[in-house]
Amino acid sequence: MQQAASKTTPPTISHRPPLAWIGQGFLLLLAALAVFVIVKNMIDNPPLFIQMVISGLQLGFVYALIALGYTMVYGIVKLINFAHGDVFMVGAFISFYSVAKFNLHQWPAMVFPGMDGLLVTIIGTTTVILISMVICMALAVTIERVAYKPLRDAPRIAALITAIGVSFFLEFFGALNFVFSPRFIPYQRPFDVVAWYIKDGIYQVQPGQAPPEGAITFSNIVLIIMIASILVQIFLQFLVRKTKIGVAMRATSYDKQAARLMGINVDQVISFTFAIGAAFAALGGVLYAIAYSSIWTQLGILPGLKAFVAAVLGGIGSIPGAFVGALIMGQAEAMTMGYISTPMRDAVAFSILIIVLLVRPTGIFGEPEKEKA
Amino acid sequence: MLLEVNNINVYYGAIHALQGISFNVNEGEIVTLIGANGAGKSTTLRTVSGMIRPRSGSVVYKGEDITMTACEKIVVKGISHVPEGRKIFAPLTVRENLEMGAYTRSDRSEIAASMERVFASFPRLKERINQLGGTLSGGEQQMLATGRGLMSRPALLLLDEPSMGLSPLLVQEIFRIIKEINSQGTSILLVEQNASMALSIASRAYVLETGRIVMEGKASDIANDPKVKSAYLGI
Numbered sequence: 197m198q199q200a201a202s203k204t205t206p207p208t209i210s211h212r213p214p215l216a217w218i219g220q221g222f223l224l225l226l227a228a229l230a231v232f233v234i235v236k237n238m239i240d241n242p243p244l245f246i247q248m249v250i251s252g253l254q255l256g257f258v259y260a261l262i263a264l265g266y267t268m269v270y271g272i273v274k275l276i277n278f279a280h281g282d283v284f285m286v287g288a289f290i291s292f293y294s295v296a297k298f299n300l301h302q303w304p305a306m307v308f309p310g311m312d313g314l315l316v317t318i319i320g321t322t323t324v325i326l327i328s329m330v331i332c333m334a335l336a337v338t339i340e341r342v343a344y345k346p347l348r349d350a351p352r353i354a355a356l357i358t359a360i361g362v363s364f365f366l367e368f369f370g371a372l373n374f375v376f377s378p379r380f381i382p383y384q385r386p387f388d389v390v391a392w393y394i395k396d397g398i399y400q401v402q403p404g405q406a407p408p409e410g411a412i413t414f415s416n417i418v419l420i421i422m423i424a425s426i427l428v429q430i431f432l433q434f435l436v437r438k439t440k441i442g443v444a445m446r447a448t449s450y451d452k453q454a455a456r457l458m459g460i461n462v463d464q465v466i467s468f469t470f471a472i473g474a475a476f477a478a479l480g481g482v483l484y485a486i487a488y489s490s491i492w493t494q495l496g497i498l499p500g501l502k503a504f505v506a507a508v509l510g511g512i513g514s515i516p517g518a519f520v521g522a523l524i525m526g527q528a529e530a531m532t533m534g535y536i537s538t539p540m541r542d543a544v545a546f547s548i549l550i551i552v553l554l555v556r557p558t559g560i561f562g563e564p565e566k567e568k569a
Numbered sequence: 570m571l572l573e574v575n576n577i578n579v580y581y582g583a584i585h586a587l588q589g590i591s592f593n594v595n596e597g598e599i600v601t602l603i604g605a606n607g608a609g610k611s612t613t614l615r616t617v618s619g620m621i622r623p624r625s626g627s628v629v630y631k632g633e634d635i636t637m638t639a640c641e642k643i644v645v646k647g648i649s650h651v652p653e654g655r656k657i658f659a660p661l662t663v664r665e666n667l668e669m670g671a672y673t674r675s676d677r678s679e680i681a682a683s684m685e686r687v688f689a690s691f692p693r694l695k696e697r698i699n700q701l702g703g704t705l706s707g708g709e710q711q712m713l714a715t716g717r718g719l720m721s722r723p724a725l726l727l728l729d730e731p732s733m734g735l736s737p738l739l740v741q742e743i744f745r746i747i748k749e750i751n752s753q754g755t756s757i758l759l760v761e762q763n764a765s766m767a768l769s770i771a772s773r774a775y776v777l778e779t780g781r782i783v784m785e786g787k788a789s790d791i792a793n794d795p796k797v798k799s800a801y802l803g804i
Contacts, residue, residue, distance in 0.1 A: 440672070447658045447669050454656035457618065459644030459673035459721060 223551060230531075237535050243410050248534040249527065254418045254487060256526020257425035261480030262503035263510070263518035264432060265473025271513040272449040272469045274352060278359040279339055280477055281500015282366035283332050287478030288485035288495060289376050290328040292383055300324050301386035321386040325482050329475040336474030337467045345463070363500075370493035380492045383485045391415040417487045424483060428476055429519050435472075436515065445469055449513070498542065502529070505549040511562025520560060524548075571596045571725055571756050572617065572648075577626030579612055586612045587623070588780040594725065594758050599751050601759040601767040601788065603801055604777035610760040611653050613777070614727045617758070618650035619643045630725070645673045649723035653730050653760075655714040659703025663694055666702050666713055670720025680720070687716035690746050708739040715746070725756045732763045744770055764801040768792040776801070 238245040262284055269277045294300040301320035304311050343362050347355045370376040392398050392414060393407035407413050436442040448455040448465045456462055484499065485491050503518075506525040510517025525545060532544040552559060572594040579587035587609050594600045602610045615621045617628055619640035627636045635643055649670075658666050667687060671680045688695040691712040697705060702713060711731055718726055731747065732740040740763065748770050751757050761767035767788075768774055774791040776784040784791060791797055 440668070443661065443665050443668060444672060446661060447665075450658050450660055451656055453620065454652065454658065455669070456620070456640040457644065457650050457652060457656070458669045458717070459641045460669070461641050 219554070223555065233535050234531055243412050244534065246412050248530045250412070250414050250418060251533070252527040252530030253523070254421055254526070255529055256523040257421045258480050258484050258487075259499065259503045259506050259525050260425050260519045260522035261428060261476045261483075262499060263506040263522045264428070264515060265477050266504050266507040267510070267512055267515060267518040268445075268469050268473050270507070272445060273344070273348070273355075273466055275344060275355050275359060276504065276512075277344075277470075277473075278356075278500070278504075279362035279366060280473065281496035281498075281503070282363050282370075283336055283339075283474045283496070284477040284481040284484070284500060285370070285491075285493060285496030286335060286366065287328040287332045287474075287481030288383070288491050289370070289493075290331050290478070291324050291386070291482040291485060292381065292491060294324045294327050295386045296384040300327065317387045324386050325479055328478040328482050332474040332478035332481075333471040336470040340467060340470045345466075363497075367493050367497070376493050378493070380490050383489045383491050385486050385489065387416075387486075389415050389417050389486070417483065421483045421487065424479060428479070429515075432472075432515055441465070441468060502545050505545055505552075507559075508549060509552050509559055511559030514559070514561040517559055517561035570594075571598075571631065572758070573629040574613070574617065575627045575629065577613075577616055577623040577628065579609075579616055579621060579623045581612075586780055587616065589626070590777075590780070590782055591626075592775050592782065592785065594756055596724075597751070597754065597756055598773060599747070599757045599759060599771045601761060601771035601774045602777055603761055603764040603767055603774060603791075603797075605801075606762070607779070608777040609780040610777055611729055612780075614650060614652075614729050614758070614760055618648060618727055620650075641673075644721055644723075647722075647724035648727065649718040649721045649725070650727040651714050651718040651729060651731065653733070655710045657702040657705075657710050657713050657717065659701065661702055663698050663700055663702060663705070663713060666717050667694075667720050670717035673721055683720055683722060687719055690719075690749060691716050707734050708736070708743075711735060711739075711743060712746075715743070715750075719750065719755070723755060725758065726750065728757060728759045730760060730762060732761060732766060740766060764797070765792070768802075 234245075262280065265280045265283075266277065269275060269280070299306075301324050302316065303323060304319045305313075305316045339362055343358050344355055347358060371378040391401040391407075393401055393411035394413075395408055395411035401407050401413060434442075436446060444455065444460050444465050445468070447458065448460060448462055452462050455465070480499075481496070485495075502525055503522060506521035507518045508521070509524060510519065510521025525548065528544055528548060529541045532538075532541045536544075556562075570593050574590060574592050576589045576591050577587055578585070578589055590609070590613060592600070592602075602613060604610050612621065616623050619635070619638055619642075623636065627634055629635070630643075630646060630648060633646075635646065635648075638646070658669065661669065664684075667684055668680070671683060674680055674683075693709055694712055694716055697709065702710065705713060711733075715728070715731065718728075728747065731743050735743065744766050747757060747759070751770075759767055759771060768791060769788075771788040773786065774788045775782050776791065776797060784794065784797065792802070
């Protein structure tokens with residue numbers, strides 16, 4: 197009987213290495229463990245769990261802002277722009293100077309005395325953010341022109357190594373005394389962080405007072421980060437679907453030669469992509485600095501790398517993928533900090549990269565390498 | 570004279586792909602380049618549209634030397650190249666593909682009018698307007714590529730193997746439309762392996778062999794040449 201059966205079915209060739217089940221079993225065990233820890237804590241202490249989710253959202257939405265730049269640039273020039281995290285850092289520093297040295301967050305009050313305080317803060321902060329965005333856009337376009345464009349026809353690894361070089365350059369050039377600073381700098385916020393707690397109603401947390409046991413706290417900066425990041429996502433979808441330059445970006449990312457035959461200036465489209473990515477990174481950088489209130493020149497390394505992992509997790513080249521991947525990364529990190537230990541957060545973040553590359557290298561939204569007829 | 574190509578030499582590394590090719594296209598003509606695989610037909614079109622640069626020689630369009638002009642600027646000047654293998658944008662819809670064809674233009678109402686003209690020639694595209702380019706059949710993709718090429722309102726259309734991979738019926742259809750486009754005032758430089766079809770609609774023809782033009786003349790004369798008959802027409 198068995199022999200007959202094996203005769204009728206053609207022999208299938210297994211591409212799985214013989215001991216793959218060990219690795220897969222291990223991954224399953226890991227996943228089960230993670231689910232167990234999260235569910236148990238969720239049931240044991242729901243307010244703490246929600247608190248973790250909120251801090252995960254704050255991280256995740258910042259990562260989303262950075263990850264968009266990684267994924268868009270990869271989509272169009274097939275380059276992992278490792279300097280992107282440092283553009284994020286530069287964005288934070290520019291806003292620091294705008295606020296601490298030039299008081300730009302208060303300019304409406306100086307120009308129009310008697311203006312409403314809240315309005316001054318909103319306009320002033322927006323100005324500070326816009327300045328950071330514009331300078332970072334110029335920086336990214338310059339980096340692309342100087343460092344990446346000459347290597348566009350070179351093997352991809354050359355541009356990748358150059359990107360790492362640019363990243364180090366920004367970090368250590370920025371650390372010079374006459375550029376930014378080699379030390380940590382306390383960040384002067386353009387507006388005060390206000391926190392609220394929820395326990396039988398919403399109350400503002402008074403300065404110097406701890407919220408009561410079992411309350412869920414959140415701050416205005418969390419809300420601003422979430423709103424900004426969602427708006428950026430909507431804006432990008434609009435840009436890519438509905439505008440001429442956005443459609444040209446997609447066309448260029450699919451086939452550069454054909455795009456040139458349409459009269460699309462591919463260099464311009466690439467510069468535009470770098471600029472857009474840098475603008476969002478700068479926005480993320482300013483919000484991150486406001487949230488965590490201390491900056492230095494290597495501030496961008498870890499968020500940058502984690503946003504990169506987020507982009508890979510979501511499927512590099514996919515804009516919704518970057519967003520979803522970033523939110524997952526934020527939660528994973530927050531859960532690790534809350535329930536395992538804070539130093540483990542980075543280990544977990546990069547374990548995710550390894551697991552994605554092992555299990556599904558194309559990421560959640562990624563498609564296998566496209567076929568060209 | 571609309572297009573004048575003077576003695577161009579093109580190299581791919583050490584390979585001398587075009588060895589001193591000269592030809593011209595007059596206003597309102599269909600000119601065809603025929604020849605076997607690897608004769609240099611596509612390379613010639615790529616040189617005209619600025620995708621590759623000749624080592625020597627010149628390409629003159631409407632009296633202006635465009636030999637060193639960037640590919641995307643040549644489109645603005647009025648040359649549109651429908652490349653070999655169609656090269657449509659698979660992840661873009663039919664509408665977006667056509668919009669990209671009109672990338673160099675900015676007047677929305679005129680672009681819409683051009684799109685309607687393309688739909689008049691290719692009604693099938695209108696039915697598929699919101700479909701992704703990659704989901705079209707081979708014939709529809711060729712229609713899309715040709716329509717996209719027309720969206721820049723070219724004075725000269727370069728067509729590279731429009732019949733490749735199509736059924737005989739579709740080939741007839743495509744060639745009928747090429748003639749129609751030409752009768753509306755667009756000059757056409759056509760590269761084809763299907764020599765008999767190409768010669769049937771062209772006014773003049775050039776025969777390429779390993780990077781050289783070996784014969785030129787009126788399409789009807791070329792079609793009756795015994796050597797061409799045996800080598801390219803299979804008669």
